[in-house]
Amino acid sequence: MSLLDVRDLSVVFQRRGERPFTAVDEVSFSVEPGQTVGLVGESGCGKSVTSLAIMGLLPQRGNKVTGEVNFDGADLLKLRPDDLRDRRGRDIGMIFQDPLSSLNPVIPIGTQVAEVLERHRGMDHKAALKEARELLDAVGIPDPTRRLKEYPHQISGGMRQRALIAIALACKPRLLIADEPTTALDVTIQAQILTLLKELVDETGTALIMITHDLGVVAGLCDTVNVLYGGKIVERAERHELFARPRHPYTHGLLNSVPRLDSPRGERLHAIRGSVADNIPWAEGCAFAPRCDNVVDACLDGTPPLEPTANGGDLRCNNPVSEEVAVP
Amino acid sequence: MLRVIVRRLLQLVVTLIGLSALVFIWLRNLPGGPIEALLGERATPERRALLTKALGYDQPILVQYAKFMQRLVTGDFGNSIRSGDPVTEVIGRAFPATVELAAAAMIIAIGLGVPLGYLAARHRGRLLDNLSIGGTLLGISIPIFFLGYLLKDVFTQNMHLFPPSGRISTGLDNTDITGFFVLDGLLTREFDATGDALWHLILPAITLATIPLAVIVRITRASVLDVLNEDYVRTAEAKGLRHKTIRGRHILRNGLLPVVTTIGLQTGALLSGAVLTERVYNWGGLGTLIYDSISGGRDYPVLQALILLAALVFVLVNLLVDLSYAFIDPRVRVR
Numbered sequence: 001m002s003l004l005d006v007r008d009l010s011v012v013f014q015r016r017g018e019r020p021f022t023a024v025d026e027v028s029f030s031v032e033p034g035q036t037v038g039l040v041g042e043s044g045c046g047k048s049v050t051s052l053a054i055m056g057l058l059p060q061r062g063n064k065v066t067g068e069v070n071f072d073g074a075d076l077l078k079l080r081p082d083d084l085r086d087r088r089g090r091d092i093g094m095i096f097q098d099p100l101s102s103l104n105p106v107i108p109i110g111t112q113v114a115e116v117l118e119r120h121r122g123m124d125h126k127a128a129l130k131e132a133r134e135l136l137d138a139v140g141i142p143d144p145t146r147r148l149k150e151y152p153h154q155i156s157g158g159m160r161q162r163a164l165i166a167i168a169l170a171c172k173p174r175l176l177i178a179d180e181p182t183t184a185l186d187v188t189i190q191a192q193i194l195t196l197l198k199e200l201v202d203e204t205g206t207a208l209i210m211i212t213h214d215l216g217v218v219a220g221l222c223d224t225v226n227v228l229y230g231g232k233i234v235e236r237a238e239r240h241e242l243f244a245r246p247r248h249p250y251t252h253g254l255l256n257s258v259p260r261l262d263s264p265r266g267e268r269l270h271a272i273r274g275s276v277a278d279n280i281p282w283a284e285g286c287a288f289a290p291r292c293d294n295v296v297d298a299c300l301d302g303t304p305p306l307e308p309t310a311n312g313g314d315l316r317c318n319n320p321v322s323e324e325v326a327v328p
Numbered sequence: 329m330l331r332v333i334v335r336r337l338l339q340l341v342v343t344l345i346g347l348s349a350l351v352f353i354w355l356r357n358l359p360g361g362p363i364e365a366l367l368g369e370r371a372t373p374e375r376r377a378l379l380t381k382a383l384g385y386d387q388p389i390l391v392q393y394a395k396f397m398q399r400l401v402t403g404d405f406g407n408s409i410r411s412g413d414p415v416t417e418v419i420g421r422a423f424p425a426t427v428e429l430a431a432a433a434m435i436i437a438i439g440l441g442v443p444l445g446y447l448a449a450r451h452r453g454r455l456l457d458n459l460s461i462g463g464t465l466l467g468i469s470i471p472i473f474f475l476g477y478l479l480k481d482v483f484t485q486n487m488h489l490f491p492p493s494g495r496i497s498t499g500l501d502n503t504d505i506t507g508f509f510v511l512d513g514l515l516t517r518e519f520d521a522t523g524d525a526l527w528h529l530i531l532p533a534i535t536l537a538t539i540p541l542a543v544i545v546r547i548t549r550a551s552v553l554d555v556l557n558e559d560y561v562r563t564a565e566a567k568g569l570r571h572k573t574i575r576g577r578h579i580l581r582n583g584l585l586p587v588v589t590t591i592g593l594q595t596g597a598l599l600s601g602a603v604l605t606e607r608v609y610n611w612g613g614l615g616t617l618i619y620d621s622i623s624g625g626r627d628y629p630v631l632q633a634l635i636l637l638a639a640l641v642f643v644l645v646n647l648l649v650d651l652s653y654a655f656i657d658p659r660v661r662v663r
Contacts, residue, residue, distance in 0.1 A: 057565055086568060087568065089566060089567035089568035089569070094563075098559060101559040101560065102562070102563045104560040104577075104581075104582070105560070105582070105659060106582055106659075107577065107578075115567065115577070116567040116569070119568060164563070168566075
């Protein structure tokens with residue numbers, strides 16, 4: 001049985017006086033124990049909202065969440081708030097994008113790590129601080145004893161993200177959700193954090209949902225990749241399959257637009273034309289159609305279904321990129 | 329930290345010297361004055377000249393100021409023109425009354441304002457929030473003297489729940505040690521005196537508390553709304569922490585920073601409210617003293633001292649606020 005099974009998850013934002021906006025549109029995917037799953041897409045495709053909906057962290061008002069999020073035999077969307085609160089931080093940990101704003105500026109790092117241990121493992125403050133020291137050490141923060149008493153503004157960006165990882169993994173959760181954990185960091189630190197995540201996930205057997213717009217992150221980490229566009233999954237494939245033979249024109253375009261060191265000098269970078277603002281509603285056809293090079297008449301005639309491919313993945317496209325056209 | 333305090337205290341001295349000069353000159357240029365007040369309008373010019381000379385008001389203003397400052401260094405503010413008593417004594421009698429009133433008002437304003445503001449923010453857009461917005465608007469808009477007389481009319485004249493005026497019932501044999509009647513009662517174990525003093529204190533304190541209360545509710549609400557959108561509150565939720573922990577440790581600790589500043593400013597501004605409140609309830613504190621010293625013939629020595637005292641209190645309270653800021657927020661801590 002899957003550890004996490006998301007079924008037809010939809011999130012509709014509805015503000016008074018505004019047209020409802022479907023941020024996540026019937027997304028389904030599952031995560032096996034110990035597996036690393038990527039959710040990939042550009043800004044506004046619904047990947048972060050998906051993760052917040054799974055955690056029950058969306059604002060209480062102004063949105064409607066439907067579908068199922070089955071975790072360990074229970075539908076998280078139907079749990080009582082207090083029961084969900086018991087699971088958050090214990091069974092599911094989460095790491096956020098901006099480590100500075102995600103840590104409380106007026107509380108020492110040690111307390112911020114310790115409080116999750118006190119909450120879920122019933123430790124007293126002293127024992128929790130001792131454990132927090134071990135955790136900071138485990139995520140590679142130098143001189144952890146001193147860091148316990150320091151505040152977020154006193155340590156570097158990379159160390160802050162390491163501290164957040166320590167917090168998320170403190171209770172040895174079975175699932176870790178990382179929402180663009182490296183976006184706010186510079187490139188050398190990004191690599192360190194990814195290596196650390198990979199090590200910790202391998203060591204502890206924690207399943208990981210990696211949310212990112214960065215295909216480089218996916219390439220180094222994920223077993224399975226879900227590509228989101230306009231709130232829907234448009235392609236799902238094993239990592240090697242996806243990079244070797246992207247079938248959806250959007251995925252193909254994304255991979256094509258990654259700059260390469262070995263491309264001829266003076267060659268222009270490839271880009272997907274248009275922007276998300278050009279999207280058409282899924283009800284009228286494929287949201288990507290206005291930006292797509294492969295568009296056919298059927299693309300403007302209702303939502304294309306998500307169908308299994310011969311290679312074990314899923315694809316939502318009427319005119320996919322041929323399997324022979326490999327990415328250069 | 330110590331260096332900051334010393335620097336701020338030095339700034340305070342400079343501020344007070346400048347202010348004393350301004351006040352001194354300004355007061356003496358107001359129309360009317362102690363001579364008219366003491367002798368009446370029909371006094372002969374000879375008598376006026378005599379009194380002017382006796383009080384030293386015939387000398388150039390700079391000379392007068394120099395003499396004032398000279399005495400000030402020894403702690404002598406001169407004598408009240410109206411009563412003849414030393415100014416320090418006159419103010420010393422009235423000071424505890426006002427401090428007691430102001431403290432009670434701030435306890436009400438903070439004790440009700442912070443929880444109300446927090447709840448309004450958490451229930452944004454719902455009934456409680458709308459009620460608090462409407463209520464605070466009313467609280468800020470309603471003139472203090474009007475509210476004072478209204479409360480007095482309803483609760484004393486009609487319902488006889490509270491005494492109409494004064495700080496303590498006449499005929500109650502209370503021991504006066506500090507001048508703070510509530511405190512004195514506790515110190516001497518005369519609990520009936522404490523009870524009686526509190527009973528007198530309630531209406532005036534509520535009257536004086538309305539404006540700071542309204543401001544604190546508004547600021548707390550706005551500040552908590554800001555903090556609720558912060559990423560670290562989301563992190564705290566993602567940790568599965570209990571409501572209580574998230575509220576106290578993550579929301580209020582950050583959300584109260586602007587509130588602390590407001591509390592400082594409001595405490596300083598309380599004296600102006602005290603003038604009106606004390607008038608309505610015949611309280612006999614600094615507010616009453618200011619009123620009497622102006623209307624009862626420009627009691628220059630008393631007024632000068634009162635204005636300097638108000639400035640001193642204002643600056644000290646805000647120094648305290650700044651220091652507490654450094655205590656709450658490690659980012660502003662001085663090395």
